[in-house]
Amino acid sequence: xxxxxxxxxxxxxxxxxxxxxxxxxxxxxxxxxxxxxxxxxxxxxxxxxxxxxxxxxxxxxxxxxxxxxxxxxxxxxxxxxxxxxxxxxxxxxxxxxxxxxxxxxxxxxxxxxxxxxxxxxxxxxxxxxxxxxxxxxxxxxxxxxxxxxxxxxxxxxxxxxxxxxxxxxxxxxxxxxxxxxxxxxxxxxxxxxxxxxxxxxxxxxxxxxxxxxxxxxxxxxxxxxxxxxxxxxxxxxxxxxxxxxxxxxxxxxxxxxxxxxxxxxxxxxxxxxxxxxxxxxxxxxxxxxxxxxxxxxxxxxxxxxxxxxxxxxxxxxxxxxxxxxxx
Amino acid sequence: xxxxxxxxxxxxxxxxxxxxxxxxxxxxxxxxxxxxxxxxxxxxxxxxxxxxxxxxxxxxxxxxxxxxxxxxxxxxxxxxxxxxxxxxxxxxxxxxxxxxxxxxxxxxxxxxxxxxxxxxxxxxxxxxxxxxxxxxxxxxxxxxxxxxxxxxxxxxxxxxxxxxxxxxxxxxxxxxxxxxxxxxxxxxxxxxxxxxxxxxxxxxxxxxxxxxxxxxxxxxxxxxxxxxxx
Numbered sequence: 001x002x003x004x005x006x007x008x009x010x011x012x013x014x015x016x017x018x019x020x021x022x023x024x025x026x027x028x029x030x031x032x033x034x035x036x037x038x039x040x041x042x043x044x045x046x047x048x049x050x051x052x053x054x055x056x057x058x059x060x061x062x063x064x065x066x067x068x069x070x071x072x073x074x075x076x077x078x079x080x081x082x083x084x085x086x087x088x089x090x091x092x093x094x095x096x097x098x099x100x101x102x103x104x105x106x107x108x109x110x111x112x113x114x115x116x117x118x119x120x121x122x123x124x125x126x127x128x129x130x131x132x133x134x135x136x137x138x139x140x141x142x143x144x145x146x147x148x149x150x151x152x153x154x155x156x157x158x159x160x161x162x163x164x165x166x167x168x169x170x171x172x173x174x175x176x177x178x179x180x181x182x183x184x185x186x187x188x189x190x191x192x193x194x195x196x197x198x199x200x201x202x203x204x205x206x207x208x209x210x211x212x213x214x215x216x217x218x219x220x221x222x223x224x225x226x227x228x229x230x231x232x233x234x235x236x237x238x239x240x241x242x243x244x245x246x247x248x249x250x251x252x253x254x255x256x257x258x259x260x261x262x263x264x265x266x267x268x269x270x271x272x273x274x275x276x277x278x279x280x281x282x283x284x285x286x287x288x289x290x291x292x293x294x295x296x297x298x299x300x301x302x303x304x305x306x307x308x309x310x311x312x313x314x315x316x317x318x319x320x321x322x323x324x325x326x327x
Numbered sequence: 328x329x330x331x332x333x334x335x336x337x338x339x340x341x342x343x344x345x346x347x348x349x350x351x352x353x354x355x356x357x358x359x360x361x362x363x364x365x366x367x368x369x370x371x372x373x374x375x376x377x378x379x380x381x382x383x384x385x386x387x388x389x390x391x392x393x394x395x396x397x398x399x400x401x402x403x404x405x406x407x408x409x410x411x412x413x414x415x416x417x418x419x420x421x422x423x424x425x426x427x428x429x430x431x432x433x434x435x436x437x438x439x440x441x442x443x444x445x446x447x448x449x450x451x452x453x454x455x456x457x458x459x460x461x462x463x464x465x466x467x468x469x470x471x472x473x474x475x476x477x478x479x480x481x482x483x484x485x486x487x488x489x490x491x492x493x494x495x496x497x498x499x500x501x502x503x504x505x506x507x508x509x510x511x512x513x514x515x516x517x518x519x520x521x522x523x524x525x526x527x528x529x530x531x532x533x534x535x536x537x538x539x540x541x542x543x544x545x546x547x548x549x550x551x552x553x554x555x556x557x
Binding site for chain 2: 204217251265266267269271273277278290292293294297298
């Protein structure tokens with residue numbers, strides 16, 4: 001009897017990508033369903049009532065949740081092809097340990113890099129690199145964490161690599177400079193079709209995060225913080241917009257609005273570029289090369305058009321950067 | 328001296344533009360390149376049979392316009408306009424003052440986010456629905472008029488970023504004539520109408536407009552219908 005496999009997922013999720021990768025490794029056919037996380041499908045809510053999160057694998061009508069649990073399930077059911085976990089119990093325990101380490105540390109630290117600035121971001125960067133260095137040590141001289149072939153830890157970690165470009169851009173650092181062996185490993189993995197077809201384009205991911213920062217008004221606050229500017233923050237009640245907001249943005253009546261010496265600027269990416277141009281001596285926010293700038297604008301525009309920013313909710317497992325206290 | 332350096336600059340570069348003759352978006356790029364005196368190769372695309380080159384240069388959207396500068400592609404018309412302005416810095420189309428630049432970006436975005444979707448809707452709708460969309464567009468045109476005020480162009484004394492993005496209005500005027508609608512009239516919008524005349528009379532802009540008769544037939548064929556709504 002043919003298996004019915006459905007994967008509920010959301011394209012930028014590195015957790016969903018792990019499942020895609022495991023299914024590809026096993027050569028399995030499945031139905032991919034994109035979830036709108038602001039409008040979760042009845043199926044998702046039925047199949048994962050506890051967490052209401054993606055990814056969820058539905059195998060012959062039965063749901064399995066939590067990406068690493070799903071990957072192990074796939075490995076055990078389709079055990080004859082491309083085993084991901086070692087057969088020896090001690091090695092299996094080691095593999096599970098490291099996959100769990102990736103889970104516990106990397107996502108949160110990565111989040112600090114793109115959603116915070118200043119000291120909090122620096123700490124996030126430092127700890128993120130320390131994690132990667134530790135993982136590099138674990139890899140050692142092996143071609144893959146799984147030895148000669150891709151294994152469980154490779155699957156758990158490699159999906160983060162398509163987020164590296166975004167982390168590097170927002171954190172202004174080079175992962176390759178800090179962890180060359182690990183980056184070499186990511187390239188080696190990408191040579192495999194199962195990996196390259198399961199991971200997303202790093203530029204697309206970067207655009208998605210830019211969109212999320214924009215959606216939550218973070219982009220402007222971060223730009224101001226980056227330039228070391230003092231500002232007064234006014235929280236708007238969007239169901240009861242202030243006269244000032246209506247006066248300063250009569251066309252759209254939306255936030256964010258930056259008011260600089262009495263003059264209003266609207267639309268967050270336009271505000272960020274304005275900030276970058278007025279305070280151009282410090283910490284450039286956009287790349288200086290026109291072609292890179294065009295690429296950054298292109299991806300921000302793409303995210304805008306596709307409405308992916310609406311689905312940002314689930315990525316916020318940690319608190320947003322706090323607004324400066326108003327006097 | 329300036330003329331010589333311009334020539335050497337263009338000789339060393341390879342600039343290609345993929346577009347279509349009736350596209351409001353690719354025509355914007357032609358205007359910008361011509362304003363800067365940049366030599367380019369124009370490739371007319373057949374959108375029902377896209378060239379392998381187009382698919383290679385814009386794999387994500389598979390749309391025109393795409394500017395290819397020394398082999399590197401840039402897509403999305405407003406993104407391309409900014410790239411052109413930053414790469415060929417003479418005859419700037421964006422203001423240098425950051426505030427003015429922010430304003431220019433805001434209004435260009437307004438053209439694409441608000442005016443264009445409404446213009447497409449008005450061409451596709453009929454009867455009561457069309458009346459409603461016409462009203463909506465007229466509100467937008469009023470907003471644009473109060474932004475334009477006494478200026479010759481949105482960009483001031485000469486064509487700028489917003490004027491180029493506002494070529495949508497030229498397409499709207501063609502649509503209103505082709506489909507028998509009354510949206511932008513001189514009586515209702517004297518200020519905007521004045522601007523419109525200056526735009527279509529501008530030497531560079533004029534050169535980049537689709538041939539009028541062809542454009543009118545194109546719109547009639549695409550959006551018109553033989554039977555009026557009951």
